[in-house]
Amino acid sequence: MNFFLSNVTVVAYVILLIFVAIRARAAREFEEFSVAKRELPLALIFGSITATYVGPGFSIGFVGRGFVSGFLFLVVGIAYAVQNILVGLFVAPQLRKLKDCYTLGDAIGQKYDRKCQILAGIISIGLCTGFSAVMISAGAVILKDIFGLPPRLSVFAVAGVTASYTAFGGLRASVITDAFHFALFATLLPVVLLSALLFHVGGGAATFLKNACSATIYGFKSTPPLEIVSLVGAFLLGETLIPPYANLALASRTTKVSRNGFILAGIFSTVWFAVMVALGVVARGILPFSTHEDNVLLNLVKVTMPTAGYALLLVALISIVLSSLDSLLNAGAVVFTQDIVKQCSRLSDRTALNIGRWATIVIAAIAAVGAVAVPSIIRGLLICYTIWAPAILPALIFGLWLKHPRPLAGILSMGIGTLVAIMFQFVFSSATEALAIIPAIGAALLAYLLGHCIARSSSLVPLPPQGQACPRESGDDSLDEGRRTMEE
Amino acid sequence: MEVIIFVIIVIAALLVIVSGIWVAIALVNAISAGSREARSLPKENKISKIKM
Numbered sequence: 001m002n003f004f005l006s007n008v009t010v011v012a013y014v015i016l017l018i019f020v021a022i023r024a025r026a027a028r029e030f031e032e033f034s035v036a037k038r039e040l041p042l043a044l045i046f047g048s049i050t051a052t053y054v055g056p057g058f059s060i061g062f063v064g065r066g067f068v069s070g071f072l073f074l075v076v077g078i079a080y081a082v083q084n085i086l087v088g089l090f091v092a093p094q095l096r097k098l099k100d101c102y103t104l105g106d107a108i109g110q111k112y113d114r115k116c117q118i119l120a121g122i123i124s125i126g127l128c129t130g131f132s133a134v135m136i137s138a139g140a141v142i143l144k145d146i147f148g149l150p151p152r153l154s155v156f157a158v159a160g161v162t163a164s165y166t167a168f169g170g171l172r173a174s175v176i177t178d179a180f181h182f183a184l185f186a187t188l189l190p191v192v193l194l195s196a197l198l199f200h201v202g203g204g205a206a207t208f209l210k211n212a213c214s215a216t217i218y219g220f221k222s223t224p225p226l227e228i229v230s231l232v233g234a235f236l237l238g239e240t241l242i243p244p245y246a247n248l249a250l251a252s253r254t255t256k257v258s259r260n261g262f263i264l265a266g267i268f269s270t271v272w273f274a275v276m277v278a279l280g281v282v283a284r285g286i287l288p289f290s291t292h293e294d295n296v297l298l299n300l301v302k303v304t305m306p307t308a309g310y311a312l313l314l315v316a317l318i319s320i321v322l323s324s325l326d327s328l329l330n331a332g333a334v335v336f337t338q339d340i341v342k343q344c345s346r347l348s349d350r351t352a353l354n355i356g357r358w359a360t361i362v363i364a365a366i367a368a369v370g371a372v373a374v375p376s377i378i379r380g381l382l383i384c385y386t387i388w389a390p391a392i393l394p395a396l397i398f399g400l401w402l403k404h405p406r407p408l409a410g411i412l413s414m415g416i417g418t419l420v421a422i423m424f425q426f427v428f429s430s431a432t433e434a435l436a437i438i439p440a441i442g443a444a445l446l447a448y449l450l451g452h453c454i455a456r457s458s459s460l461v462p463l464p465p466q467g468q469a470c471p472r473e474s475g476d477d478s479l480d481e482g483r484r485t486m487e488e
Numbered sequence: 489m490e491v492i493i494f495v496i497i498v499i500a501a502l503l504v505i506v507s508g509i510w511v512a513i514a515l516v517n518a519i520s521a522g523s524r525e526a527r528s529l530p531k532e533n534k535i536s537k538i539k540m
Binding site for chain 1: 490
């Protein structure tokens, strides 16, 4: 009965998802595929950002951490809220203001030069594929648990369903299905908490507070301060403006919508973390202490909810994974078309749209192959975070705020940031795994400063006569550099 | 103290549910707007043909 109900619920969910995706319509031009014609309202931007960041880590992971270390992770999670609010205040509106900008690489290209755009594009595609592999792996684990499918078939099912609607509908389909997923899990998981709090915790508020205090004290005692600092660093910087968020900032209706979407998503993240950690604390009074932290949420629901509730939770978990995956696939495809293919040849709108669609499928296929090799969800995510922040953030933020950003500084910062992050992740991983993001960001900042100073001191190229062809169009970046220096 | 924390957690859960409902309403609006747009497309085509 249980198995039958789970299957029926999941099949009903997939049918509803396909219905929603079809109603979102197929994209008819590249601007619709990449930035949904820049017409997205606040509620959809907010829903899509939150649905993207609430992955397995921010749901199953946080419930497990709440079970083990109480409200410690709520404190760490505040760094994530701060990051989103800062992006909303200072970066997202600046991005949205740029004209003809479809990706983060486009923004970097407009501020630096074409070489920087292509490098940013390559890094973005690599990261989108890596993140997608982790998400496919998480989705496959859930599908395997429900249907008992072989791992490879589960991987194929998750990648195939998501790639199909993302390839045809583009960003609009991704955002619409994200909103659908968000509405599902944002109503289902708090109901689990309320039900457990009101009907299953013996002793009510006093027992909850007692469990919360003992777990939180244990959490702070058992976690070294350096680890807490590195976790705060990873939450503050790791996921900042990864390509799906950048695309949403660019796709919002106005700069105000772009800003408010990120600020609201930041505030919401604190509320969400509080609910997830509270679920873990509640579980301390219901489940045995030996329960593995990754199984706390599933076991809690099994114990406290009726069979239908358990089936619905499985659906919520699948939706959590798919909502992150579709955004990543779309972002990767748009980056490939805009930052790499379009930089090498002129494309008609129709060709760009088709390349974007095929790129979605190819990235999903590569990620599906990689998903089999993902060591663990959290480890996979940490690797991606550690590379993303140093590789892109210094160049992007300085580029958006400096009056005359130098291409050499951008190239050096992105290149050295990526190399140092990879080196600390894979070569010296045993010593610095948790802290790899900090030296890598330090190296990227130093490289930026160095590149800026070198370019500034060596760019005394004579000013070209007025009326000469635009340097970016002619491809001669040194002239652009010389003109900037003379103007300064 | 315990009652305050308990109430805060309940309010947080309710806030998440309200956010879910808000986004669900926006989703329905977006889908119905899309349908209206799709239905109006043939009409516009007809009008433009008549004008031509």
